[in-house]
Amino acid sequence: MPQRVAVIIPAHNAASTLPQQLEALAAQRDAPPFEVVVVDNRSTDNTAGVAKSWGAGVVSAPRRRGAPHARNEGVRETDHDLVLHCDADDIVNETWVADLVASLRVHDLVGGSTSLARVNDGAVAASITSPAVLGLPVCMGRTYVLAGNMGYRRGVWVDIGGFDESLDSGHEEVDFTWRAAASGAAVGFVPSAIVYYRQRVDLRSIARQRFNYGRSFAQLYSKHQHEDIPRVSAKMEARKIAMHLLGARHLVRHGDRRRPWLMHSAWVAGRIAGDLKFRVRAPG
Structure with missing residues (x-):
C-alpha cells in the first residue's frame, strides 16, 4: 500500500501570503497523492477561509502560540505515514x-535547500545568506533540518514526542533534529x-525576530x-562582540x-x- 503523505503548514495571520504557497503546492509535478x-x-484574519478556498484541510490550534505547537497539533490531527512541513509565507x-x-x-528525516530569490527584492536578498544551500545548516557545530x-x-x-513547544521563538527544528538523530533516525x-x-x-520586525532567535538559542543550549x-572562551566571545560594535562606525558610509x-x-x-534568563553562557 502506498504511504500516505501530509503537508502540514503552521499559519498565524497568513491570509496575504498563504495563497502563493497553496498555489505552489497545487502545481506540484510528479508528486504522489x-x-x-x-x-x-x-x-485574527481570514487565514482559515483562505486555506479552505484552496481545498486545504484546516486544523485549529488556539491553545498555545508558536509554530512548534501548531505543527504538533497538525500531526496529532492526521494519521499519514509521511509528514512534510513548509511555512505559510514561503x-x-x-x-x-x-x-x-x-x-x-x-x-x-530530510531537509531541502533554501533560496532568497523570487520572493525578496535584490537588496534584501543580497544582505543575508540563505541558511541551507550546499547542505544542511549548522548550529553549535552540528547539522539540523529547517x-x-x-x-x-x-x-x-x-x-521523540514531537516538537518541543517551549521553544516557541525558534530553534525548535534544531532540537527536533538532534533528538531524532540521537534516537537513531x-x-x-x-x-x-x-x-x-x-x-x-x-527593520523593527526583523530586529524582534532576531532578538527572539538569540534568546531561543540560549534556551536550546540550556x-x-x-x-x-564546541565553544570558545568568554574572552574570545567578548572580543567578537566588541568588534561587531566597533563596526557601527562604518554604517553611515556603507548603508548596505x-x-x-x-x-x-x-x-x-x-x-x-x-x-540571563536560562542561567547559561551559550556559545557565541
Whole structure:
C-alpha cells in the first residue's frame, strides 16, 4: 500500500501570503497523492477561509502560540505515514513534494535547500545568506533540518514526542533534529527540494525576530549543554562582540551594511537576555 503523505503548514495571520504557497503546492509535478493541512494558530484574519478556498484541510490550534505547537497539533490531527512541513509565507518549488518523498524512502528525516530569490527584492536578498544551500545548516557545530523545509516518517515524531513547544521563538527544528538523530533516525539533505524563503522587510520586525532567535538559542543550549557542544572562551566571545560594535562606525558610509549589522546586533542582545534568563553562557 502506498504511504500516505501530509503537508502540514503552521499559519498565524497568513491570509496575504498563504495563497502563493497553496498555489505552489497545487502545481506540484510528479508528486504522489498528498493532503495539505493548514494549522490556524490564533489568527485574527481570514487565514482559515483562505486555506479552505484552496481545498486545504484546516486544523485549529488556539491553545498555545508558536509554530512548534501548531505543527504538533497538525500531526496529532492526521494519521499519514509521511509528514512534510513548509511555512505559510514561503513558496516551494515545483518538485518539492516528490523530491522529499523520494528521499524518505532511504532516510527517516530530510531537509531541502533554501533560496532568497523570487520572493525578496535584490537588496534584501543580497544582505543575508540563505541558511541551507550546499547542505544542511549548522548550529553549535552540528547539522539540523529547517522546519520550513522538512519531511519525516511519522514514527520519528512519535518516538521523540514531537516538537518541543517551549521553544516557541525558534530553534525548535534544531532540537527536533538532534533528538531524532540521537534516537537513531537517518537524516538526509535534498538539494533539489527548494523553498523560496521570504525575509521580513520591516527593520523593527526583523530586529524582534532576531532578538527572539538569540534568546531561543540560549534556551536550546540550556537544554543540550551537557552534550558535546564546541565553544570558545568568554574572552574570545567578548572580543567578537566588541568588534561587531566597533563596526557601527562604518554604517553611515556603507548603508548596505545596516540591515545585517542590525540583525546580528539584535541576535546578540537576545542571546545575552537568554543567557540571563536560562542561567547559561551559550556559545557565541
